[in-house]
Every structure is written in structure tokens, then in C-alpha cells.
Amino acid sequence: MIIKVLGSGCSNCKKLEENTRKAVEELGIEATIEKVTDFKKIMAYGVMKTPALVVDEKVQIMGRVPSADEIKKYL
Amino acid sequence: MMNVISQIFTWINNEILKMTWLSDLIQGLVENVFGLSLKERLGGSVHFFIYDTIKIFILLSVLIFLISYIQSYFPPERTKKILGNIKGIKGNILGALLGTITPFCSCSSIPIFIGFNAAGLPLGITFSFLISSPLVDLASLLILMSFFGAKIAIAYVVVGLILAVVGGTIIDKLGLEKYVEGYVKEIENVDVEVIELTRKDRISYSKQQVKDVFHKVWLYVLIGVGIGAAIHNWIPQSIIETVVGNNNPFAVLLATAVGIPMYADIFGTLPIAEALFQKGVGIGTVLSFMMAVTALSLPSIIMLSKVVKPKLLTIFVAIVVTGIVIIGYLFNAFSFMFV
Numbered sequence: 001m002i003i004k005v006l007g008s009g010c011s012n013c014k015k016l017e018e019n020t021r022k023a024v025e026e027l028g029i030e031a032t033i034e035k036v037t038d039f040k041k042i043m044a045y046g047v048m049k050t051p052a053l054v055v056d057e058k059v060q061i062m063g064r065v066p067s068a069d070e071i072k073k074y075l
Numbered sequence: 076m077m078n079v080i081s082q083i084f085t086w087i088n089n090e091i092l093k094m095t096w097l098s099d100l101i102q103g104l105v106e107n108v109f110g111l112s113l114k115e116r117l118g119g120s121v122h123f124f125i126y127d128t129i130k131i132f133i134l135l136s137v138l139i140f141l142i143s144y145i146q147s148y149f150p151p152e153r154t155k156k157i158l159g160n161i162k163g164i165k166g167n168i169l170g171a172l173l174g175t176i177t178p179f180c181s182c183s184s185i186p187i188f189i190g191f192n193a194a195g196l197p198l199g200i201t202f203s204f205l206i207s208s209p210l211v212d213l214a215s216l217l218i219l220m221s222f223f224g225a226k227i228a229i230a231y232v233v234v235g236l237i238l239a240v241v242g243g244t245i246i247d248k249l250g251l252e253k254y255v256e257g258y259v260k261e262i263e264n265v266d267v268e269v270i271e272l273t274r275k276d277r278i279s280y281s282k283q284q285v286k287d288v289f290h291k292v293w294l295y296v297l298i299g300v301g302i303g304a305a306i307h308n309w310i311p312q313s314i315i316e317t318v319v320g321n322n323n324p325f326a327v328l329l330a331t332a333v334g335i336p337m338y339a340d341i342f343g344t345l346p347i348a349e350a351l352f353q354k355g356v357g358i359g360t361v362l363s364f365m366m367a368v369t370a371l372s373l374p375s376i377i378m379l380s381k382v383v384k385p386k387l388l389t390i391f392v393a394i395v396v397t398g399i400v401i402i403g404y405l406f407n408a409f410s411f412m413f414v
Contacts, residue, residue, distance in 0.1 A: 010182055012287075039186060043193075046267030048151040048186040049178075059267050063150055063178070064280045 001031040001075065006042045007051035015065050016051040022068035027075060084225075092221035094130050101126040120308040127300045127346045132289075134221060135296075135342055138214040139288050143281035145213065146178040151187050153269045154204070159194045164244055166200040171239035174207030175232075178284075181209075181375035188382045192255065193264040199247025205379075206395060207239035210370040215341050222349050223358070226413050230406070231362055238398040245394055246387075254387035288340075295343030303346030306354060315354045326360045327403035331396060334367025344368045358413055359406030366399045 005020055007013025017035060024031045036042060036054075045054060049063030053074065060074040089095045101122055105111050111118030154173045161169060184205065191201040211232050219228035272280070306315065319326045337344070348361045371392060380388050406413075 039189075040262060043186060043189060043262055044265055046152060046190075046265035048155065048190040049183045050186070060270065062152065062267070062270065063183075065283060066276070066279065070276070070279065 143284035170203035199243035203243030299343035303350035306350035363403030
């Protein structure tokens with residue numbers, strides 16, 4: 001599973017990354033988590049409000065920071 | 076029948092928005108527990124401080140929650156799709172309206188600008204959106220109702236939308252597309268599927284928004300209420316009247332000039348505006364101050380400077396400032412209709 005956290009360094013983006021790592025850990029699944037900060041790459045997904053979560057190239061979460069438990073259902 | 080409706084509306088206005096019960100409660104606290112008279116300066120300002128702080132925090136929590144819930148249906152990605160096919164002034168109007176229900180933070184100004192541009196939206200429609208988004212939103216409408224009454228609140232929203240539509244249309248007519256930064260035009264449009272959130276998701280998002288906004292503004296609210304209390308009870312009426320009162324023909328300009336560099340939330344500026352208004356400052360002057368604070372902020376101007384060239388940025392700021400000043404003078408001139 002390839003997970004990408006889209007966001008350019010604001011505190012919400014960091015929180016999304018943290019919660020995502022926690023979710024992956026607690027589920028015990030194999031996944032790489034990549035941080036995407038270049039806004040051209042972010043916009044290439046059509047996302048206009050960060051942070052956003054992309055799982056296997058599909059945008060699952062846009063513009064909000066769900067808890068680790070909520071993120072699990074997208075993984 | 077009409078009498079009943081009008082009574083219900085008055086009740087809602089007094090109990091829920093103005094929270095007269097809270098004012099009475101705090102009055103009891105200040106007079107009986109602290110032993111201070113509300114007619115004295117100290118008692119008056121303590122009452123103002125406690126009552127206004129609590130009122131604003133309650134309103135903030137409830138309004139942000141409700142509004143975020145509604146806004147969760149209108150992410151900018153969806154707005155882009157809705158606006159994508161509409162041209163002309165209808166687009167400006169729709170853009171301005173959607174700006175009011177789209178959650179806005181200055182961090183999204185760049186992606187929104189680029190995204191709308193890439194989707195082929197005329198420049199003016201994007202600007203109508205960007206003007207109305209920070210200026211008018213459901214939370215400010217309700218909170219203005221609470222502090223100034225329904226007539227003024229609705230007038231503020233209508234006028235704010237007109238400013239957004241006119242401003243955007245002017246920018247369209249001036250044909251300023253060449254002043255958009257080059258790289259912006261090279262970005263291709265990508266439509267993303269807007270994910271439908273479950274009710275649980277929306278509630279969790281709304282709760283999160285309340286926490287986030289609280290975190291961002293609580294200090295500004297306290298400072299704002301502090302200044303408001305000072306104006307309310309400590310600064311002599313004569314000084315206020317001379318500087319920003321209706322005797323000063325430049326009051327609106329001054330209020331606007333002071334408001335522009337201020338980076339504060341509407342929640343923080345409200346107690347200041349309320350105190351000034353109660354001291355007899357013109358409603359137009361007060362509204363210009365609030366509009367100047369919310370419509371233009373240093374972070375969003377810095378963001379915009381990265382996507383548009385200086386000339387377009389200057390024209391944009393000039394249009395908004397001129398609009399705010401005109402609105403201020405108009406409201407002052409016609410204040411007999413509202414007050």
C-alpha cells in the first residue's frame with residue numbers, strides 16, 4: 001500500500017501524517033508513507049484544500065484531519 | 076398571527092443571539108458577588124469583559140460547529156466544478172455566493188486560485204469568490220445579528236456580496252489575465268471526485284473546526300474584549316467622537332486604514348466594534364473597520380502575491396479598499412434606516 005500525505009508543512013498536515021502513521025502501526029499493515037509538499041504535485045491530484053490523504057493513488061481524505069481510528073477505514 | 080411570529084423572532088434575537096439572560100446573570104455576579112456597581116467604571120468594564128467574553132465563546136463554538144457542518148457539503152473542489160461552466164455576471168454572483176459557504180483559510184488561497192484558473196474560470200469570478208470568502212460567511216451573519224440586530228447583519232451581507240460581484244466584474248472587464256503569474260497558467264486542470272462524508276465524519280470535522288478556530292482566536296478575542304471594555308468605560312466619549320465619531324468626515328477612511336493591517340478574526344474585532352457603536356460611532360464607520368479587518372489580511376495578500384503580478388494585486392486591493400470606504404459612507408448616510 002502506498003500512502004501519500006499531501007500538504008506543505010502547516011500544523012494540520014503534520015497532524016494528518018502523525019495520525020496516519022499511528023493508524024498504519026495499529027493495523028499492522030505494510031505501507032509506505034510519503035509526504036508530498038510540492039504544491040504542483042498536490043494540485044495534480046485535483047486537491048485544493050490541504051491536508052489530503054491519497055491511498056494507492058486514490059484521494060480518500062481532503063481538507064480535514066481525521067483521527068487515527070477514522071483513517072483506518074480508508075486503509 | 077404576524078404578532079406571534081414577530082414575538083418569536085424577538086425572543087430568538089434577545090435570548091439566543093443577544094443572550095440578555097447572560098447579561099443579567101453576569102450583572103448579578105458583578106453586583107452581588109464582587110460588590111461593584113454597573114454604573115461605575117470598574118463594575119461596568121468587569122461586566123462588559125466577562126459577559127462579552129463568554130457570549131463570544133459560546134457563539135463561536137455553536138456557530139462554527141453549525142457552519143462547518145454546512146460547509147462540509149461545499150469543499151472548494153466542488154465549487155470549482157459548479158462554477159466551471161458558467162460565464163458572465165451570473166458566474167460572479169454564484170462565485171460570491173459560494174464564497175460565503177466555502178470554508179476559507181488563507182492557506183488555501185493559492186491552490187484555490189490556481190485550481191479555478193486551471194479549470195478555465197474567468198479571472199473575475201475567481202476574485203468574486205476570493206473577496207466574498209473571508210468577508211461574508213454564515214458565522215459573521217449570525218454573530219452580527221447578535222450584536223447589531225438583523226437589519227444591519229443582512230445589509231452587511233448584501234453589501235459584501237455586491238462588493239464581491241462588482242469587484243470581480245471590474246477585474247473581468249479590465250482584462251487583466253496577463254498579470255497572472257506565468258507558471259499558474261501552465262498547471263493543468265484535474266477534477267477530483269468529491270468524497271461524500273458520512274454524518275459521523277461531518278460531526279467530527281465540525282468539532283475539529285471548533286477546536287481549531289478556538290485555538291487560533293481565543294487570545295484575539297480576549298484582547299478585543301479588553302479593548303472594547305476600555306472603550307466602553309474608560310476612554311472619554313469626547314475623544315472617541317472626535318477621532319472616529321460622526322463629526323469627523325474622515326472617520327470611515329481612518330477606520331478602514333486602521334483595519335487593513337490588522338490580522339484578526341471577526342470574533343476579535345466584534346467587541347471593539349460593539350463598544351464603538353454603543354459610544355455613538357457611525358454604523359458605517361464600524362462596518363468599514365470590520366470589513367477592512369476581515370477582507371484583507373497580510374497572509375492572504377502575501378499568498379496572492381505569489382500567483383498574481385504586482386499590478387493585478389494592487390488593483391485588487393484598491394478595488395476592495397475603495398468598496399469598503401464607499402460602503403462605510405453609504406451606511407453612515409443611511410444609518411437612520413437601521414438604527
